[in-house]
Amino acid sequence: MAPPFLALLDSEPAEDGVLHALSRVTSLVVKSNQAVPNHLSRYILVDDASVDRDQVIAALDDGAEKAIVPLTLAKKLVGIVPASRLFLLLDTANVSAVPDLLRHAVCGVLLKMLGVDIDLIQSISTFVGSTIYVLPTGNPSTSLIAKLAAIGASLVIPVQQLTTDATSQTQIHIGDAFLAPLISDRSDGLFPTVITSHPEGGKALGLVYSSRESVKESIVSGKGVYQSRKHGMWRKGETSGATQDVIQIRMDCDSDSLEFRVVQHGAGFCHLNRPSCFGDVDGLSALERTLKARLADAPEGSYTSRLFKDNMLLRAKIMEEADELCRAESKEEIVFEASDLIYFTLTRCVAAGAGMGDIEQALNRKARKITRRPGNAKPQWAPGGENSLQATPQKPIVADSPVVDADEPICMRTVDLATTAQEEKKRLLKRPVLRSDEMIAKVKPIVDDVRERGDAALLYLTAKFDKVQLEAPVLLPPFYPPPSSAAGKYQLDHAVKDAIDIAYANVRKFHAAQIDGKALVVETTPGVTCSRFARPIARVGLYVPGGTAILPSTALMLGVPAQVAGCEQIVIATPPRPDGSISPEVLYVAHLVGAHAVLRAGGAQAVSALAYGTQTCPKVDKIFGPGNQWVTAAKMLVQNDTEALVSIDMPAGPSEVLVIADDGSHPAFVAADLLSQAEHGVDSQVVLVGVALSDAKLAAMEAEVDKQARALSRVDIVRESISRSLIIKTQNPEEALQFSNEYAPEHLILHLRDASTLVDRVKNAGSVFVGPYTPESCGDYASGTNHTLPTNGYARQFSGVNTQSFQKHITSQEITKEGLEKLGPVVATLADCEGLQAHANAVRIRLGI
Incomplete structure (x- = not known):
């Protein structure tokens, strides 16, 4: 949930102690040209007409959580900046001018008001439908913070009106401002408090209780301070040395409990000298602790000691494991190789004094970036580069996830039905899984x-x-x-x-x-x-x-x-x-x-x-x-x-073509028909069913596919779709057509002798193209047939789009008195059989029976 208040940093400098205390409970609102330390959570406020779209994006790229911008600038940012990062800057006079497009393209509104009108804010909240922060004139109060929190709004308070000293008429203690909406449902007034570990992914360390005094001390000191129900104020680690640095304090959605996110020092949080009261940590957190311990006292000559001391060995292991992960194929192999890579990567981080917390912060910073790099690999790692997978011998690549090289021939995978097991034949008929x-x-x-x-x-x-x-x-x-x-x-x-x-x-x-x-x-x-x-x-x-x-x-x-x-x-x-x-x-x-x-x-x-x-x-x-x-x-x-x-009309999947060709077919024609579908997309389904093809004829077709594909502007798409495609070798037209009928292709092309005599044997296909001079592209564009056809095997059940797809059929019946005399008794008997008396009566009342 939104914090109960934000702190507005004006041009006047603020004390470091105040800034650090604020960073534990809320975010700063700063002008776009103000510099603040990167570790402080901040919103960028744009109230200067000279600030443009690119400057806002640059501020968000630089780590700002959100941007607060006026209407004119917000319109230029919609569709570029995610709604979760954008606030509108409004006053009460221009709320009604917010178009629907912007109302749902931002996550909140900063509302400037002369005074605080709760009813007006509630009505604006209904209209805008998002989080509202209120920036009023005059001195704030804890009661005002609580009233606003009760309606889902938050106050923006100038930093000069916040203090780490006692609350006065002109300043509010930061802890009092944070705690204003917090309500205890306990008779002793304490708040249940969950302690979570900051560098370990928010793992729970334990459950304690807090009082208003302990929370305020934690906010100011940055140390874990709680309220023991037996012994009073409890400053964690005061006697054991297992102290805590408080990173963030949050309240839950009901404003009756707290979460402290901390960096735990010493043996751990639990009195049993364990990291957590709920047992030892596991996973990456446990690995990081183990590596830190081994860095401190790994036995001389041990493998871990060698990794920490020999940078070249560690570098080689990281590169080796990364290469093995890229070559892994099955889920089990990928998980196994990824775990090895993570181990050596984290060893590298720990050796440099970094840990999971630093990695998480770096990921969070990157996630906040609006502008993105193209993401292309560096030349030495790109396909064909000196360090690419193709540069060294590699494991066989399965057909479902090929690694293609621009210098390798563009070719299909060949399967002979005569030597293929029944289970493999079933797999050949399957399309990619559509989840x-x-x-x-x-x-x-x-x-x-x-x-x-x-x-x-x-x-x-x-x-x-x-x-x-x-x-x-x-x-x-x-x-x-x-x-x-x-x-x-x-x-x-x-x-x-x-x-x-x-x-x-x-x-x-x-x-x-x-x-x-x-x-x-x-x-x-x-x-x-x-x-x-x-x-x-x-x-x-x-x-x-x-x-x-x-x-x-x-x-x-x-x-x-x-x-x-x-x-x-x-x-x-x-x-x-x-x-x-x-x-x-x-x-x-x-x-x-x-x-x-x-x-x-x-x-x-x-x-x-x-x-x-x-x-x-x-x-x-x-x-x-x-x-x-x-x-x-x-x-x-x-x-x-x-x-x-x-x-x-019908379910749809990737484009498909199945070409049946015999030894008399023209290799260039066959290749052209295959490629005409392969260029639709990388998931296009392309199958060549060869009927008693000689090795020379098949080689000529494959050579044509490679030659023609390289001349296409969409060669990159074709290269990948063809690498996933199949050549099925069959003995005769009957076997080829049987496979085709089981496959039920969207487009079926018959490059066969006497092709027209074989059309009667086609049972399942979207559209059939008969003979060497009937390219599929003619049906796609101008012959007259429709190219919106069933894919993914649905040609077994669906027709392609046709005129009757746009018609519906209505039935009618007309019965004469004589006709009802003949048919009525039959209807009445069946209605009686089903126990539907009114149905039978509708007949009998007309016949007088």
Whole structure:
């Protein structure tokens, strides 16, 4: 919870004793140009218009916990600085001017007030919905601190009004200010106090009691001082020497107990000369204690003594263990090698006088940084460098986690079905595990935020994830041609426009032929006529990814069947470009298919907006389109929420292609088809099933894969996806098609003699490409078929997107009096059998029986 007060450090210098006492119970609020020791917890206050965004980020990078900034500057920091690090600087006059985007993009507000109005602060807290610190004029009091704490607010007190001496009319003792909200529920007025170890990850050392006097002495002296229920004031270590340095004192959420975080000296906290009253410490804390003890008195010639004295030996062991950890494959191997590396690393730290506490502080400082380095390896450690894993012989790498070298051939792993065990065959059919439950848990807060806050959440999340500041999330028609003022931003290449026009015509022609426009009418019994007729789904949402590639083709494949089916409302959702615009290709497709709105958002937030609707984004009835794991998880989440009342097209996974090729196939054609899917992403699934391929033909295909891949701009993606891919050797087309049907690929390409005669044997596939001159890319773009297809083996149960995906079917029946006379007794008998008397009565009352 927030401390009961913050200390404002004005330009006047403060005494070291006061600063140290404050550091144990709260944080300092300092101006952006004030220098304070790094060990003091501090908030940076920006009330100078000359301070810019980069200066705030630099202060946070330098270790400041939070930044307190005015409205104008906060708008520039949203999406760059995490909400947990940002406070708004307001006065009572401009609270209502805080936009929704900022209300949920900060963790608190520092409110300047002439006087303290509790009711006003409570109302502001409801509006802002975050932690409030109050900076009033005049002298503070402990009663005011307690009143504010009772409503979840905290006071900001100038350091000059705080003291380590007794509380007076003009100054408050720091301990009195800290203890103001603390309430004891014990008859003796003491506070239960948990003692935890600072350099050992907050491990509990024991439980004691504190009084107001003991706490105040601890705050000022920095030593562990408690209240014994039998002996009065207890200054820890006064007789035993096992003293404590107090690092931090906190109260719990109910303000009735305390935690002291301390550095324990001597034998330990417990009277049994153990580190903790709950037993010895273990894990890293125990290792650190052991190493410190051995540094002090390790036997001469022992291994530990050698490590401490021989820096070159210790250096070699650290490098050796790091190398072995990088080569480890199984979980057990990784844990074993990591524990060795940690041992030698901590030995190095202890030898230099550092410990776990120092490491934790360094990690905390790094975690506070806003700006990040690219994170690339230094040249000597990068793949191919002199110290890289490829520079020395290494263990075999399993197919699921390859280490790829830019100089190594780009090739697939080969498996012969004839010599493969049954269990291994089953493994070959498996895709990467999609931990949908974990992903759904991750996307749920995003989905919930958009459902609850609508456009405000969309704008905030777009700024956070896409680093794009938008005024409004939705674009409305006309989408083409662009207004003259934005012609440059939305310039559409004429050749691309012509290609889209041809693709649109082909896709529309094929999907128009699929429409179910004729009612099915069947007379099941004389006088009993049953029918089924199709109606378009009224409102549809089409998700068009915009991650590693611009995909106007996906907008076509989803928009055309929606248009042909007659959907009343078509909403396209796609992530914006860095300047907030949408690619002109996608906007042109939106124009062609008659889209009613374009939502400038991606990821789970776009799916949520489509499912629930926002102030500007219409709610839809069904969501279509591929996407990454976040999109897929969000689609699965919303389709199971009865509040959303939305369905989805199908579960989606990484792109897939399975090519069946025989000895008569063209190696270059086969390689090109494999690579056309491999370039989608590193998790693309690429399989070549060879039918009685000669060694020479297989080698020629592999050489083509390597050659063509190196000429691609996305070669790094291809290199990794191909390294995870498979060549399956089979004896004949029957065996190859059996494997394909069990695999159920998204795309199936038949590079076989008389390929067209084998299509009838295909049982499971998203779409089939027949013969050497039918590349999968034609289906992706312009042949007419749809490229939104089932992946991850779902071709066993799902069809690809088609016109009827955008239609629903309604049944009807009409029965004459004569028909009911024939059918009614049957219905009444069955209703009686099920004990549903009213059902039977609905028939009998008409027939008079």
